[in-house]
Amino acid sequence: MKKLSEKLRAYEVLREVFNVIAVISLNRFKKTRHIVSQEYPYFERLKEVLEHLFALHPTHPLFKPREEKRVSVVVFTSDLSFTRELCNKIFKSVPEFRETEFIIFGGKCRKKDLFERLKPKVISNTFTKLVDYSKILKTFEELFERFASKELDAVYVVSALPFLERAEGKGKRETGKSIKEEEVKREILYTRGARYVRAVELGESGRIEVYVERFLPPKIKGVYRKDLILNFEGNEEEIIRTVLKLYTEFHAKFLSLAHWNALNLQRFRTAKRIQDNLERKIKNLKRLISKERQEKINRELQDIALSLLALEEKKFKDIEHKDYVLEIDKNLEESLKKKVIEILKEHFPILEVKEVEGLLGFYLRGEGKVYNASTLKQLELFVREIILRVDRS
Structure with a gap:
């Protein structure tokens, strides 16, 4: 330039x-x-x-x-x-x-x-x-x-x-x-x-x-x-x-x-x-300078946009990796419910706690993973284990 x-x-x-x-x-x-x-x-x-x-x-x-x-x-x-x-x-x-x-x-x-x-x-x-x-x-x-x-x-x-x-x-x-x-x-x-x-x-x-x-x-x-x-x-x-x-x-x-x-x-x-x-050369040079100036502006805008995207992505990743949502059955005994929430918060950064009906346990969502600690899940695993044993015999 x-x-x-x-x-x-x-x-x-x-x-x-x-x-x-x-x-x-x-x-x-x-x-x-x-x-x-x-x-x-x-x-x-x-x-x-x-x-x-x-x-x-x-x-x-x-x-x-x-x-x-x-x-x-x-x-x-x-x-x-x-x-x-x-x-x-x-x-x-x-x-x-x-x-x-x-x-x-x-x-x-x-x-x-x-x-x-x-x-x-x-x-x-x-x-x-x-x-x-x-x-x-x-x-x-x-x-x-x-x-x-x-x-x-x-x-x-x-x-x-x-x-x-x-x-x-x-x-x-x-x-x-x-x-x-x-x-x-x-x-x-x-x-x-x-x-x-x-x-x-x-x-x-x-x-x-x-x-x-x-x-x-x-x-x-x-x-x-x-x-x-x-x-x-x-x-x-x-x-x-x-x-x-x-x-x-x-x-x-x-x-x-x-x-x-x-x-x-x-x-x-x-x-x-x-x-x-010289007039033709000046026109061509002005065109090149305008083109290069526009490309420079485009590059700067692109850098700004990419920086913003990277920042948003970083924020999203930070939330995704560090924050968990806990879904727990609202019908659990209060003392048991508090104990479960207290223990989980010691090991996981829980952002939100939701109480839902009919869960018979709790779900822990976050970091691209789901921890299923519901009674229904445990029964499903138990039934699957019985079926496997029957097939082996």
């Missing part, structure tokens, strides 16, 4: 700890989600400007894909606890190139075999309580300069992006509404039964996908025609380089924000899952 109670207290403390982790992670997720939502339109506008520049200069060296001999792969992992599951997904998605340098942001997640094979440059303390943009932007600025000077042929990025589903209305779920951060609203999950609707906390549903894409040169769709392009004044080479560099920094910041968002979402889910497991 004591061990179960100590275990229960430990589980309850752990549940509170993971509840705090879940709340903090969810608050960070909500906060960052709004930042991503606010900045995403500017990011889209930069891509649109790049589309116009690509329409003007489709064969520019900074736009045109090269033969990928020297490649740099940037992998966003984690500096947060409880995100190992997501990190494993990210490492499984890392592309393989022959001559590749790997840069990994995040020091918590490490795979020994992968690190020995890739020998990456690890930049830790990037995704902690906040995102360290200075380290990320500095790294991507260096990569851009190396790409612009043709030291690198391509830059790839591997990160995680959260996708949430939106459900609105009553009675049925919207379909085909896979959306990104900027459009997320509070979700409603519907069970298989049409009547049952369960509102869940933002972050419990949806999915986290690993993003693997070529970062430089940028993937440009080329959707604009020459009659729709913008007019640019000034040095076109400088404009292309400035816009592409700005796009690179913005894209890196957007990806790092979205990745940190995914980390907090994963952390929230892991903490929530652990919390749910």
Whole structure:
């Protein structure tokens, strides 16, 4: 009982700890989600400007894909606890190139075999309580300069992006509404039964996908025609380089924000899952404690009942063994009657004396025995003896 109670207290403390982790992670997720939502339109506008520049200069060296001999792969992992599951997904998605340098942001997640094979440059303390943009932007600025000077042929990025589903209305779920951060609203999950609707906390549903894409040169769709392009004044080479560099920094910041968002979402889910497991364990322990407490009460009641029974049995035995009831013929001469009672009391603990008619003697009952000292008994014995003697002769 004591061990179960100590275990229960430990589980309850752990549940509170993971509840705090879940709340903090969810608050960070909500906060960052709004930042991503606010900045995403500017990011889209930069891509649109790049589309116009690509329409003007489709064969520019900074736009045109090269033969990928020297490649740099940037992998966003984690500096947060409880995100190992997501990190494993990210490492499984890392592309393989022959001559590749790997840069990994995040020091918590490490795979020994992968690190020995890739020998990456690890930049830790990037995704902690906040995102360290200075380290990320500095790294991507260096990569851009190396790409612009043709030291690198391509830059790839591997990160995680959260996708949430939106459900609105009553009675049925919207379909085909896979959306990104900027459009997320509070979700409603519907069970298989049409009547049952369960509102869940933002972050419990949806999915986290690993993003693997070529970062430089940028993937440009080329959707604009020459009659729709913008007019640019000034040095076109400088404009292309400035816009592409700005796009690179913005894209890196957007990806790092979205990745940190995914980390907090994963952390929230892991903490929530652990919390749910602890909740189940606590319920089971409480059930066991209640069961053991009831069994203890039952044992105590049983002991009390058995003690009472034993006491009653002892009393009964004491009465049965020590006390006798004397039945004596009331018609006996008083002096003889007193003499018989006096003699019997010297040898037996007589509890009660009863006077009855027609006994012609006395009965002594007690201790599971009956002493028959009546005349009728003596005559019966005498007749039996005569019969035995006649049979022998």
